Amino acid sequence: MTSELSRRLLQGDKRALTRVLSLVENGYPxxxxxxxxxxxxxxxxxxxxxxxSTGSGKSTLVGALARHFRQRxxxxxxxxxxPTSPFSHGALLGDRIRMQDLTSDPGVFIRSMATRGALGGxxxxxxxxxxxxxxxxxxxxxxxxxxxxxxxxEIADTAHTTIVMSIPGAGDxxxxxxxxxxEIADILVVNKADQMGADLIARQLHMFLTLSKDRGWEVxxxxxxxxxxxxxxxxxxxxxxxxxxxxxxxRLEEIRRHRARRxxxxxxxxxxxxxxxxxxxxxxxxxxxxxAVARREMDPHTAAERLIEAVAGGRFSLWxxxx
Amino acid sequence: xxQERKLKIIIAKPGLDGHDRGAKVVARALRDAGFxxxxxxxxxxxxxxxxxxxxxxxxxxGLSILSGAHLELFPRVVQELKKxxxxxxxxxxGGIIPREDVPHLQEIGFKALFGPGSSTHDxxxxxxxxxxxxxxxxxx
Numbered sequence: 001m002t003s004e005l006s007r008r009l010l011q012g013d014k015r016a017l018t019r020v021l022s023l024v025e026n027g028y029p030x031x032x033x034x035x036x037x038x039x040x041x042x043x044x045x046x047x048x049x050x051x052x053s054t055g056s057g058k059s060t061l062v063g064a065l066a067r068h069f070r071q072r073x074x075x076x077x078x079x080x081x082x083p084t085s086p087f088s089h090g091a092l093l094g095d096r097i098r099m100q101d102l103t104s105d106p107g108v109f110i111r112s113m114a115t116r117g118a119l120g121g122x123x124x125x126x127x128x129x130x131x132x133x134x135x136x137x138x139x140x141x142x143x144x145x146x147x148x149x150x151x152x153x154e155i156a157d158t159a160h161t162t163i164v165m166s167i168p169g170a171g172d173x174x175x176x177x178x179x180x181x182x183e184i185a186d187i188l189v190v191n192k193a194d195q196m197g198a199d200l201i202a203r204q205l206h207m208f209l210t211l212s213k214d215r216g217w218e219v220x221x222x223x224x225x226x227x228x229x230x231x232x233x234x235x236x237x238x239x240x241x242x243x244x245x246x247x248x249x250x251r252l253e254e255i256r257r258h259r260a261r262r263x264x265x266x267x268x269x270x271x272x273x274x275x276x277x278x279x280x281x282x283x284x285x286x287x288x289x290x291x292a293v294a295r296r297e298m299d300p301h302t303a304a305e306r307l308i309e310a311v312a313g314g315r316f317s318l319w320x321x322x323x
Numbered sequence: 324x325x326q327e328r329k330l331k332i333i334i335a336k337p338g339l340d341g342h343d344r345g346a347k348v349v350a351r352a353l354r355d356a357g358f359x360x361x362x363x364x365x366x367x368x369x370x371x372x373x374x375x376x377x378x379x380x381x382x383x384x385g386l387s388i389l390s391g392a393h394l395e396l397f398p399r400v401v402q403e404l405k406k407x408x409x410x411x412x413x414x415x416x417g418g419i420i421p422r423e424d425v426p427h428l429q430e431i432g433f434k435a436l437f438g439p440g441s442s443t444h445d446x447x448x449x450x451x452x453x454x455x456x457x458x459x460x461x462x463x
C-alpha cells in the first residue's frame with residue numbers, strides 16, 4: 001500500500017516531494033519506505049551529470065542548460081553538491097546563487113546537497129534523491145558534482161550522459177593526459193571560451209580523445225561561455241544526440257544493468273560495514289585492536305581480519321573476499 | 324544508513340541592497356558550527372526566498388537587509404512561506420533594523436533580530452537553541 005506521502009508526491013505535491021527528499025537524505029525508515037514505493041515510478045528521466053574543477057563554471061552551465069531545456073518544454077530536477085567541512089561537518093551550499101532565477105519557474109526543482117564525508121564527488125544519498133525526482137515526474141535531472149580534481153568519477157555511475165568541463169589556463173597537457181576524470185566524459189565542454197587559451201585547451205582535449213579507446217560514440221568537444229548562454233544550444237543538442245545513441249545502441253540497457261549491480265553491491269557493502277562497526281563497537285573489540293596496532297603488537301591487516309571474524313563468526317575471510 | 328537529521332538554514336537577502344558581507348559572515352559562522360547553510364545571494368524576491376525554503380526543506384530562514392525595506396519585505400516572506408505550507412520554518416533576521424520596528428517583526432514570526440554589533444557567537448548559540456526539533460514524524 002502506498003503511503004499518503006508518496007501518493008501526494010506522485011500527484012505533484014511539491015511539499016510532499018521536498019519532505020520525502022529530506023527523509024531519504026537523512027536515512028529515516030519513512031524515507032526507505034517511500035523509496036520502495038516510488039522506485040517503480042522512476043527510471044524514465046534523462047540523467048545528466050556535470051563535473052569539472054572548482055571555478056570551471058558548473059553551476060552557471062547547469063543553470064543555462066536548465067533554461068534551455070525549459071524552452072524545449074521539459075520539466076527539470078537539479079541536484080547540486082557542495083563539500084561538507086571535515087572539521088565542523090557543516091556545509092555552505094552556494095550553487096543556487098547561479099540559478100536562483102529558476103526558482104520562479106514551476107517546472108524546475110532545485111535541491112542542494114552536502115557531501116557528508118563521501119569522497120566520490122557526490123553526496124551519499126544522491127542516487128536516491130535522483131530516483132525520487134524521477135518519480136516526481138522530472139524528465140531531465142541535472143546532477144552537479146563538487147569541484148572535482150582527477151579522481152571524483154562517481155558521477156559516471158549516476159548519470160546517463162556525463163559532461164566534463166575544462167577551462168583555459170588550468171595546467172599543461174600532461175594534466176590532460178593523466179586526468180582520470182576526462183575518461184568518464186561523454187561530452188567535453190571548454191567553458192569560458194571567451195578567454196585566451198580556449199582553442200589550445202580544445203586542441204589538447206582533441207589529442208587526448210584520439211588516444212582514448214573508441215566506445216562507439218565520438219565524444220564532442222563543445223566551447224561554451226555559460227554566463228552569456230553561448231554554446232548552450234549546441235551542448236543541449238549534443239546531450240539529446242547522446243541520449244538517442246544510448247537508446248539505439250543498446251548502451252542504455254547496459255548502463256541500467258551496470259548501475260543496478262553497483263547500487264546493490266555498494267548498499268550491501270555500507271550496510272555490512274555499519275553492522276560490523278556497530279557490533280564491534282558495542283563489545284569494545286575495536287578499542288582492543290586499535291591498541292594492539294598502535295603498540296605494533298599486531299599489523300593492521302591481521303587486526304582487520306580479527307575484527308571481521310569476531311563479528312561474523314569466521315564465516316567471512318578478508319583475504320578470500322578480495323581474491 | 325545512519326539516521327542523521329542535519330539542520331538546514333537558508334540565508335537570504337531580500338530587496339535591492341547589494342551589501343552581503345554580513346550575510347556571508349553569518350553563513351560561514353553557521354557552517355563552522357555544523358549547520359548546512361544554503362546561501363541564495365543578493366536581490367531575492369520574497370517568492371524566491373520562500374520557494375528556496377520549500378525546495379530545500381529548510382528548518383530555519385535568516386534574512387539580512389540593509390535597505391530599510393524590512394517592514395515591507397519581511398511580512399511578504401512570511402506570507403509566501405504560508406502559501407507554500409512552510410509556516411513551521413523558524414525565522415530570524417539581521418541588518419539595519421530600528422529598535423521600534425522589532426516588536427512588530429517579532430509579532431509576525433521573526434524570533435530574533437540581530438542588529439549591528441551582534442557577535443557571530445551569539446547568532447550561532449541562538450540558532451542552536453532555537454532549531455526546531457523536527458523528527459521523522461513531523462516531517463510528513
